[in-house]
Amino acid sequence: MFRKVAVIGPGLIGASMGMALRKRGLADSVVGIGRRQQSLDKALAVGAIDKATLGAAEGVQEADLVVLATPIGAFAELMARIAPVIPPEAILTDVASSKVRVVETISQALHARPDVAYIPTHPMAGGEQSGPLAASADLFEGSVCIITPLTNTFPESKGLITRMWRALGARVVSMTPQAHDRTVARISHMPHLAAAAMLGVLDDTDAGLCGKGLLDTTRVASGSPELWLDICKTNREQIGVALADYIRLLQAMADALADGNLGRLHAVLDSAKEKRDRLLEIRRAASPADEGRNH
Amino acid sequence: MFRKVAVIGPGLIGASMGMALRKRGLADSVVGIGRRQQSLDKALAVGAIDKATLGAAEGVQEADLVVLATPIGAFAELMARIAPVIPPEAILTDVASSKVRVVETISQALHARPDVAYIPTHPMAGGEQSGPLAASADLFEGSVCIITPLTNTFPESKGLITRMWRALGARVVSMTPQAHDRTVARISHMPHLAAAAMLGVLDDTDAGLCGKGLLDTTRVASGSPELWLDICKTNREQIGVALADYIRLLQAMADALADGNLGRLHAVLDSAKEKRDRLLEIRRAASPADEGRNH
Numbered sequence: 001m002f003r004k005v006a007v008i009g010p011g012l013i014g015a016s017m018g019m020a021l022r023k024r025g026l027a028d029s030v031v032g033i034g035r036r037q038q039s040l041d042k043a044l045a046v047g048a049i050d051k052a053t054l055g056a057a058e059g060v061q062e063a064d065l066v067v068l069a070t071p072i073g074a075f076a077e078l079m080a081r082i083a084p085v086i087p088p089e090a091i092l093t094d095v096a097s098s099k100v101r102v103v104e105t106i107s108q109a110l111h112a113r114p115d116v117a118y119i120p121t122h123p124m125a126g127g128e129q130s131g132p133l134a135a136s137a138d139l140f141e142g143s144v145c146i147i148t149p150l151t152n153t154f155p156e157s158k159g160l161i162t163r164m165w166r167a168l169g170a171r172v173v174s175m176t177p178q179a180h181d182r183t184v185a186r187i188s189h190m191p192h193l194a195a196a197a198m199l200g201v202l203d204d205t206d207a208g209l210c211g212k213g214l215l216d217t218t219r220v221a222s223g224s225p226e227l228w229l230d231i232c233k234t235n236r237e238q239i240g241v242a243l244a245d246y247i248r249l250l251q252a253m254a255d256a257l258a259d260g261n262l263g264r265l266h267a268v269l270d271s272a273k274e275k276r277d278r279l280l281e282i283r284r285a286a287s288p289a290d291e292g293r294n295h
Numbered sequence: 296m297f298r299k300v301a302v303i304g305p306g307l308i309g310a311s312m313g314m315a316l317r318k319r320g321l322a323d324s325v326v327g328i329g330r331r332q333q334s335l336d337k338a339l340a341v342g343a344i345d346k347a348t349l350g351a352a353e354g355v356q357e358a359d360l361v362v363l364a365t366p367i368g369a370f371a372e373l374m375a376r377i378a379p380v381i382p383p384e385a386i387l388t389d390v391a392s393s394k395v396r397v398v399e400t401i402s403q404a405l406h407a408r409p410d411v412a413y414i415p416t417h418p419m420a421g422g423e424q425s426g427p428l429a430a431s432a433d434l435f436e437g438s439v440c441i442i443t444p445l446t447n448t449f450p451e452s453k454g455l456i457t458r459m460w461r462a463l464g465a466r467v468v469s470m471t472p473q474a475h476d477r478t479v480a481r482i483s484h485m486p487h488l489a490a491a492a493m494l495g496v497l498d499d500t501d502a503g504l505c506g507k508g509l510l511d512t513t514r515v516a517s518g519s520p521e522l523w524l525d526i527c528k529t530n531r532e533q534i535g536v537a538l539a540d541y542i543r544l545l546q547a548m549a550d551a552l553a554d555g556n557l558g559r560l561h562a563v564l565d566s567a568k569e570k571r572d573r574l575l576e577i578r579r580a581a582s583p584a585d586e587g588r589n590h
Contacts, residue, residue: 186498191304194493217515219512253538265524
C-alpha cells in the first residue's frame with residue numbers, strides 16, 4: 001500500500017499505526033521521527049518502526065505517507081519545517097482528536113503545496129495509556145476512525161486512507177471537521193473533564209473505599225494532561241457547549257432529588273439505561289471483533 | 296459457620312452470597328425467599344440456594360443468619376412479617392447500599408426483639424448486572440464490604456459477620472451509617488446519576504460513534520433504575536451534597552475553558568490523573584487478587 005511511511009511522533013497511536021502497517025505488510029518501511037532518541041529507541045524495540053531520526057525534514061524524504069501523530073501543540077512548528085520538503089504527490093495525514101483548528105493550521109501551512117494531499121483523520125482508539133511501549137498492532141481492531149476530508153479534493157488519496165484504516169480494523173466514518181468537533185466534544189472531551197471533576201470531589205476517606213465502578217467511571221482521567229490540554233485548547237467552544245448541557249441535566253437531577261420528585265428521577269434513570277444498553281448493541285453490531293478484547 | 300442461612304431476595308448479591316457460602320462450606324443449608332417462583336428457580340438452578348419458598352415467615356424458621364437482600368423499598372413490609380418470627384439469637388443482616396434510613400427502619404422493626412443481633416453491611420460489589428443468573432461465588436473476592444454496626448451491641452455477632460465477609464474474599468471496613476452514606480454518595484451514588492446525565496447529553500449521531508471510553512464512563516448507568524431509585528430516595532441529602540460539589544467543580548472547569556485559563560485547567564487535569572493513579576495503587580495494594588480478574 002505504501003513504500004515509505006513517516007510517523008512523526010510514534011507514541012501510542014503513531015507507534016500502533018506503524019506496528020499495524022508493518023505487521024500487515026502495508027508499508028515497506030516505517031521511519032519514526034521524534035524529539036528524543038529514547039522514545040525512538042522504544043518504538044524501534046517494539047517493532048513499530050524500522051528506522052528512526054530526530055530530523056523531521058530528513059525523515060519525510062521519499063515518504064509517500066506522512067503521519068502527524070504528535071500532540072496538537074507541536075503541529076504548527078512541525079508543519080513549518082516539513083511543508084517545503086514533503087515529497088510531491090505524498091499524502092499527509094494527522095490523527096488529532098480535534099479537527100477544525102487543526103485542519104486550519106495544516107491547510108495554511110500547505111498553501112504553497114497543492115500537490116500534497118492532506119487527509120485529516122481521528123482514529124478513536126487508545127484509552128488512557130500513552131507512549132510506544134503501550135502500542136499494539138491490534139489497537140484499531142473494532143474501533144471507529146473518523147475522517148474529515150477537505151471538500152472535493154484528493155478523492156484517490158481519501159480512498160487510499162479509508163482503505164488503510166479498514167485494513168487496520170477500523171470502521172471509517174466521514175464527516176465535516178465541524179460535525180466531528182461537536183460530536184467528539186460530547187462523547188470524549190467533555191466526559192474527560194467530567195471524570196477529572198469527579199475525582200476532585202473525593203477526599204482521602206472516599207478514595208480508600210473506591211470500587212471498580214468509580215475506577216471505570218474515571219478511567220479516562222488517567223490520560224496525559226498535556227495531551228488533553230491541547231485538545232481542550234483546540235475544541236474550546238464545543239466542549240463548552242457540551243459541558244453546559246451536562247451541568248444543566250445534573251442540576252435538574254439535583255433539583256428533582258431535593259424536591260423529592262422521584263418520578264422525574266426515575267424517568268432519567270430509565271432513559272439512561274435504555275440509551276446505554278442501545279450503545280452497547282450498536283457497538284457490538286458494528287465491531288463484533290471487539291467483543292472480549294482485552295484493553 | 297452457619298447451619299441455615301435465609302437469603303431474602305436472592306438477586307445478584309443475595310445469590311452470590313448463597314453460592315459463596317455453600318461453595319466454601321460455610322453454611323449447611325441456604326434457603327432462598329422471594330416473591331416470584333421463577334426467580335427462585337433460577338437461584339436454585341445456579342446453585343445459589345438449596346431450598347426455596349415464597350413465604351418469608353416460613354423461610355426464616357430455624358435460620359441462624361437472615362440476609363435482607365431485596366431492594367430497599369421492600370424492607371419495611373418484610374420486616375413487619377419476619378420480625379416476630381426470626382429465631383432467638385439469630386443474626387439479621389442487610390446488604391443495602393444506603394445505611395442511615397435503612398438502619399432506622401430495621402432497628403425500629405426489631406424494637407421488640409432485643410435477642411436478634413442486627414449487623415448492617417454493604418458489600419460493594421456487583422456492577423450493573425442484576426438477578427441470580429449473574430451471580431458468582433467469587434463476586435466478593437477483592438471487594439470492600441462496609442459494616443456499620445450499632446454502638447456496642449452484639450460484639451460476637453459483629454465478629455462473626457466480619458469473619459464471614461473475609462472468608463468470602465472481602466476487605467471489611469467498619470464505619471458509622473452517617474460516614475458510610477456520605478462516602479458512598481461520593482464514590483457510588485453521585486457517579487451513578489452523573490453517568491445517567493452524561494448519556495442524556497448524547498444525540499443519535501453521537502451515540503453511533505461512542506467508543507470504549509464512554510462505555511466505561513457510563514457503565515454503571517446500565518444498572519436497574521428501580522434499585523437506584525430506592526438508593527437515591529434513602530440517601531437524598533448526601534447525594535445532593537456530592538452533586539452540588541461536582542457541579543461546582545464542573546462549572547469552574549467550564550469557566551476556565553471559556554476564559555482561556557489553561558493553567559487552571561492543567562492543574563485540574565494533573566491533580567485528577569494523580570488521584571486516579573493513586574486510587575489504582577490503593578486498590579491494587581488492598582486487593583492483589585483482583586488484578587486481572589475478568590468482570
